[in-house]
Amino acid sequence: MNxxxxxxxxxxxxxxxxxxxCQAPVQANASNKVNANASQEVKTDQKLMQQAQDKLxxxxxxxxxxxxxxxxxxxxxFKRENFKYDIISYQKSGKLENxxxxxxxxxxxGGKYQTxxxxxxKALFPGENPKxxxxxxxxxxxxTISANAKQNKQVYMKESEQAYGVNYAPDAAPAxxxxxxAQVISKLTNGKVKTGAKLDRVFIREGKPDVYRYRYKxxxxxxxxxxxxxTLQLLQAGVQQQGKAKGAKSKQLTxxxxxxxxxxxxxxxxxxxxxxxxxxxxxNSWDKDxxxxxxxxxxxxxxxxxxxxxxNNFIVEKYGQYLTFSENTIVGAPNEEPKLLIN
Numbered sequence: 001m002n003x004x005x006x007x008x009x010x011x012x013x014x015x016x017x018x019x020x021x022c023q024a025p026v027q028a029n030a031s032n033k034v035n036a037n038a039s040q041e042v043k044t045d046q047k048l049m050q051q052a053q054d055k056l057x058x059x060x061x062x063x064x065x066x067x068x069x070x071x072x073x074x075x076x077x078f079k080r081e082n083f084k085y086d087i088i089s090y091q092k093s094g095k096l097e098n099x100x101x102x103x104x105x106x107x108x109x110g111g112k113y114q115t116x117x118x119x120x121x122k123a124l125f126p127g128e129n130p131k132x133x134x135x136x137x138x139x140x141x142x143x144t145i146s147a148n149a150k151q152n153k154q155v156y157m158k159e160s161e162q163a164y165g166v167n168y169a170p171d172a173a174p175a176x177x178x179x180x181x182a183q184v185i186s187k188l189t190n191g192k193v194k195t196g197a198k199l200d201r202v203f204i205r206e207g208k209p210d211v212y213r214y215r216y217k218x219x220x221x222x223x224x225x226x227x228x229x230x231t232l233q234l235l236q237a238g239v240q241q242q243g244k245a246k247g248a249k250s251k252q253l254t255x256x257x258x259x260x261x262x263x264x265x266x267x268x269x270x271x272x273x274x275x276x277x278x279x280x281x282x283x284n285s286w287d288k289d290x291x292x293x294x295x296x297x298x299x300x301x302x303x304x305x306x307x308x309x310x311x312n313n314f315i316v317e318k319y320g321q322y323l324t325f326s327e328n329t330i331v332g333a334p335n336e337e338p339k340l341l342i343n
Contacts (some may be wrong), residue, residue, distance in 0.1 A: 048076045048090045055096065056080075056088075059135050060103055061110030087136075098138040102330070105130045105146065113144050113157070120155050121146070123206045124165035128153065134330050147330050154329060161321055165204040168329060173199055173212045173229075180232045181214050184225050188239045188269065193221065200224070203323050211235055213325060225270075226325055228318070234270040236325045238304070238313030253309045255279060258291060262303055265311040272316060274301065 049066050056064050069077030069088065075097050078088040087100035108114040113135060121129055130146035137143075143158035152169035173181070185197040196216055203211040203226070213226040219242070226236040253261075259279040266272045277293040291311075293301040299320070304313040315325065 045076055048092070048094065049078060051090060051094065051096075052078050052088050052099075055099060055137075056101070057111070059099070059112050059137070060101075060108055061114065062107065096137065096139065098136075100134070100136040100138075103133045103135060105133050108133065116157060116163070117144070117146055117155065120157060120163040120165070124155060124163070124204050125153050125167075130155065132330055145330055151329065156324070162205060162319070164321070164323065167202040167204065168200075170199055170202045170212070173202075173227075176232060177212050177227050177229055180227050181212075181225070184227070184234065184237065185214070185216055185223060188223050188225065188237060189216075189221055189241075193218075193223075197223070197225075205319070205321075208319060211323065224325065226323070233316075233318070234272070235316045235318055235323065236314065237269040238325075239269070240312055255281065258305065258309055259293075261309050262291065262293065262311055266301070266303070266314055269311070270314045270316065272301065272314065277301065 045068070052066055053063065056062065065081040066078040066088070067081050069079045069086075071077070072089075074092055075089050076092060078090075079086040080088070080101070083101070085102070087098050089097040089099075091097050105117070108117075113133065117130060117133065125148070128148050130148050133144060133146045135144045141158065143156070145154055145156055147154045153165060153167050155163055155165045157163040172178070181197055181199075182194065186194045193216060196218075197214040198216070200213045200215040203213065205211075209228050209230040211226050211228050213224065213236070216223045221239060221241050223239040224236070225234060225238070227233070228235055258281070259274075259277075262279060263274045263277075266274045274293055277295045277298070279291050279293050282288050282290040282292075289305050291303050291305060293303065300317040300322075302315045302317070302322070303311045306312050315322070317323075
C-alpha cells in the first residue's frame with residue numbers, strides 16, 4: 001500500500017524535476033539575452049552621448065559633461081550637467097532629433113555660430129553685442145536666436161536665409177511710415193479706429209529697407225500690420241474682430257473659391273494683387289488654416305483662413321525671406337529657466 005503511494009509521488013517528483021531540468025537552460029538563455037540587450041542599449045547610449053558631445057563642440061566650441069535626460073521609446077535624451085532646460089535628443093538610429101540650448105555669448109569658444117553672430121550684430125546693430133544665445137538644430141530646422149543684455153534687440157539666423165534683427169523697443173518710425181500706419185489701421189477696421197496703433201517692433205535686414213510693425217489691441221478688435229520704409233509697402237496685415245459672422249466651413253469650399261476670396265481680401269488688407277497666383281492649402285495639423293500663394297518671379301504670400309472662407313492675415317515674403325511677425329523672445333541667463341515672451 002505504501003509502495004502504491006510512493007511510486008506515483010516519486011514519478012511526479014521525477015517528472016517535475018525533468019521539467020525543471022529542461023527549463024534551466026531556457027532561463028539562462030533568456031537571462032543572457034536580457035543582459036546582451038541591456039549591454040547593447042548601454043553601448044548605444046554611450047555612442048549617442050559622444051555624438052551629442054561632438055555636436056555641442058561643433059556648435060559652441062565647448063566640451064560639456066552630459067547626463068541622461070527623460071527616457072523615451074525610440075529617442076535618447078541628454079542634458080548638460082547643471083543646465084536644467086536643455087533639449088538634446090538623438091534617435092536610436094544615430095540621427096539628430098533636436099538640440100535646443102542657451103549659452104552666454106561670452107562663453108562661446110569658437111564653434112559654428114560665434115563668427116556669424118559677431119558679423120550679424122556688427123551689421124544690424126553696430127556697437128552692440130548679444131548677451132544670450134539660443135542655438136537650435138533639428139530634423140526640421142537649423143538656426144539661432146541671440147539677444148542683447150537689455151533684451152530689446154535680437155538677431156535671428158536660419159540656414160540658407162539672410163540674418164535679420166528685431167528691435168523690440170523702437171523710439172519712433174519715420175513720419176511717412178507713421179502717416180501710412182494711420183491710414184492702414186483705419187482701413188483694417190472699416191474706419192472704426194483711426195488712432196491708437198502702437199509701434200511694436202522694427203525688422204532690420206542688411207542692405208534692405210527697415211520694416212515697422214504696429215499693433216492695436218482692444219476688446220472688439222486685434223490688429224497688426226508691417227510697413228516697409230521707403231516703399232511704404234505692406235508686408236503683413238492681420239485683423240481679428242469679435243462677433244464676425246460665420247458662414248460655410250472653409251474646408252468645404254473649393255480651392256478656386258478660396259483663391260477668389262483671397263484675391264479680394266488681399267487687395268483690401270495689404271493692397272496686394274494676387275491675380276495670377278496659384279493657391280495651395282496646408283496639409284498638416286499646424287497649417288490646416290493656412291494657404292500659400294505662389295507666382296513665378298513674384299514674392300510668395302501666406303494667408304490665414306477664417307471658418308467662413310474669408311481671410312484674416314496676409315504675409316508677403318519679399319526678398320525670398322519669411323519674416324516672422326509673431327515671434328518668441330528669449331529672456332534670462334542660460335542656466336536659468338528661459339522665459340519665452342509670445343508677442
